[in-house]
Amino acid sequence: AEEIMEAQSPINVWPSETRAFRASGSVDSPPKWADFKDPLDAISTRFRSRMPKERADGQFLSPEDRKALKTLGLGEDADRRALRSAYSAKVRAYHPDKNGGNRSYEKALQDVIAAYTHLKTSPAFI
Incomplete structure (x- = not known):
């Protein structure tokens, strides 16, 4: 009975840790979707300075x-x-x-x- 109560506890509903944010409220690195082609630069503008530079020949570098x-x-x-x-x-x-x-x-x-x-x-x- 104790195991069942422990498993149903609200503490165990979210067992994994969430991503930490800085005190200023901004994230540490750009999100995975920030590198997609955004014609209006509505989303990726915020992270442009932290995105890796492209090569002159357009090849991708890991x-x-x-x-x-x-x-x-x-x-x-x-x-x-x-x-x-x-x-x-x-x-x-x-x-x-x-x-x-x-x-x-x-x-x-x-x-x-x-x-x-x-x-x-x-x-x-x-």
Whole structure:
């Protein structure tokens, strides 16, 4: 009987947490629907400054793509040639053979290799 009363309690009606709002009443990030094509800019104008910039060629970049570009020190409009040259420069800078066997850059080297491996298969760079 106690389990039934507990299950029917108004406290258990909404078991999941709701999205938190700031004291000013605005949300932390734009809603999922804010990136649709809005001809009158009635909805997406509020979040335009926080929306990711589009590439000049119109290709879509995922958040993982943007993170990988940042790891390589490239901007969003980088092309495949810039990607390869930045990768080569970073590998030369972080490789232990170029640092006298210093392994302190090993994590950075792994991050650069992972970023390049991700980006070279990304649809924006094929």
